[in-house]
Amino acid sequence: MKGRIFSGMRPTGSLHIGHLSVIQNWVKLQSEYQSYFGIVDQHALTTGYEDGLDFGTLIREIALDWLSVGIDPDKSAVFVQSHIKEHAELHLLLSMITPLSWLERVPTYKDQMQQLGKEGGKDISTYGFLGYPLLMAADILVYKADTVPVGEDQIPHVELCREIARRFNHIYGPVFPEPKALIGKVPLLPGVDGRKMSKSYNNTISLTASTEEIKEKVQQMVTDPARLRKDDPGHPEVCVVYKFHEIYTPEVAEVEENCRGGKIGCVACKRHLAENLDKLLSPFRERRAVWEEPGKIEKVLEQGAEQARSVTQVTMKEVRQMMGLK
Numbered sequence: 001m002k003g004r005i006f007s008g009m010r011p012t013g014s015l016h017i018g019h020l021s022v023i024q025n026w027v028k029l030q031s032e033y034q035s036y037f038g039i040v041d042q043h044a045l046t047t048g049y050e051d052g053l054d055f056g057t058l059i060r061e062i063a064l065d066w067l068s069v070g071i072d073p074d075k076s077a078v079f080v081q082s083h084i085k086e087h088a089e090l091h092l093l094l095s096m097i098t099p100l101s102w103l104e105r106v107p108t109y110k111d112q113m114q115q116l117g118k119e120g121g122k123d124i125s126t127y128g129f130l131g132y133p134l135l136m137a138a139d140i141l142v143y144k145a146d147t148v149p150v151g152e153d154q155i156p157h158v159e160l161c162r163e164i165a166r167r168f169n170h171i172y173g174p175v176f177p178e179p180k181a182l183i184g185k186v187p188l189l190p191g192v193d194g195r196k197m198s199k200s201y202n203n204t205i206s207l208t209a210s211t212e213e214i215k216e217k218v219q220q221m222v223t224d225p226a227r228l229r230k231d232d233p234g235h236p237e238v239c240v241v242y243k244f245h246e247i248y249t250p251e252v253a254e255v256e257e258n259c260r261g262g263k264i265g266c267v268a269c270k271r272h273l274a275e276n277l278d279k280l281l282s283p284f285r286e287r288r289a290v291w292e293e294p295g296k297i298e299k300v301l302e303q304g305a306e307q308a309r310s311v312t313q314v315t316m317k318e319v320r321q322m323m324g325l326k
């Protein structure tokens with residue numbers, strides 16, 4: 001029997017090339033597992049409840065991003081968290097058995113309180129924000145998923161999910177598997193200016209970038225400041241262009257040699273990278289154009305929701321029964 005995965009992303013804006021490896025990992029996994037991918041709009045509200053987020057557009061955008069990279073709705077259920085009411089119901093019922101201290105000691109809670117709250121000016125001293133990882137546990141457990149592909153930063157959340165599953169099973173009887181985190185390798189791509197890639201720094205390359213936009217962004221990339229002339233020997237380890245070559249250019253060894261030997265100028269080296277990035281993104285653009293046709297995304301999300309519900313409704317019936325609800 002195939003294992004089952006659940007994973008999710010918050011719809012907070014269109015994705016960039018730094019997100020690509022995560023989705024590509026899902027694309028690979030969807031052939032090996034029964035796959036459920038949720039656009040977690042309720043999670044976006046835990047920190048963004050005052051931001052006036054336009055979920056209609058945000059959901060459509062992220063769904064297009066996923067499908068254009070290769071998430072296949074014939075293999076995976078793709079749906080919106082808030083359309084599957086059982087996530088919220090399980091969150092509520094699990095809250096009954098969740099010790100407050102377990103939530104308070106989740107490391108991301110204190111970190112985010114500091115970053116988004118004290119430094120970011122957001123008021124997130126809310127019940128909903130404290131419950132973020134519990135909602136995430138409900139997302140996973142309502143599918144009885146055994147595997148959760150996530151980034152390293154989410155490990156404490158999956159750990160909490162395992163503890164909640166264990167506690168539920170201990171109190172009411174065995175219902176939930178204890179899911180394992182599956183940590184995808186995420187190469188750390190800098191932004192074009194060398195800082196962390198982030199939309200708020202305006203230093204990203206969007207997944208939907210056109211050939212022209214790619215060229216522009218690559219032109220902005222910071223190179224070795226010690227290299228004034230074309231034949232000066234370069235230091236690839238300090239060059240943003242090279243960091244991208246390392247990930248997206250098969251002939252990277254040659255690039256390194258040419259740079260260190262002063263055999264190629266930064267302009268030509270950038271042109272080479274822009275071509276490779278264009279090759280990378282161009283199949284996504286083609287697929288995206290197909291999914292963008294009117295009504296297509298809506299249909300995918302509807303079908304995904306039906307598939308999701310066929311699992312979550314069975315789980316919730318069992319959970320209610322175990323907890324004595326009639």
Ligand code: TRP
Nearest residue numbers: 006007008009010040043136139
């Ligand atoms: N918290 C995750 C993130 O920020 C998103 C998420 C919500 C998630 N629910 C999930 C991931 C369930 C995996 C499983 O990346």
